[in-house]
Amino acid sequence: MVRLTHDPIDPGALLETVRSPHCGAVALFLGTVRDLTGEQVTVFLDYEAYPPMAEKKMAEIEVEARRRWEVGEVGLVHRLGRLSVGEVSVAVAVSAPHRAAAFDACRYAIDALKELVPIWKRENAPDGSGTWVHQSAKPGDR
16 A cells, blocks of 8 residues: 555554554554754755656555565555654555564665655755755665
8 A cells, every 4th residue: 555645644544554464563664754954953844746656656665565575565655745843754564474574674665765756855944944855865874
């Protein structure tokens, strides 16, 4: 299940969509808006995407996770619009029969999402200035 939304992400609801009686493990990653990027203070973020392209890439990540690991269900949700510090911007949940596959597939999914999915964010400073950046991070920064 992949989804872009302007609504707040409900981690509990996402967990319930991936739980399965065939899976003994569920891994969940939540990305939240932080108040600092390096030494730059952030007061809020704006996220934008071209939904058809972003959702297509997210679906490809789900397919690849299923190809690499024995998993039950995979959920990737990214929020769009204006988000305040502390709000959940992205959530990935993966169920699997065993914890190693759940952890590995979850980590792969968030790393691939950040690298491959065309979602842009604007980091907004207290003085009203802001910078648009692609989410992609250098290896080791994730």
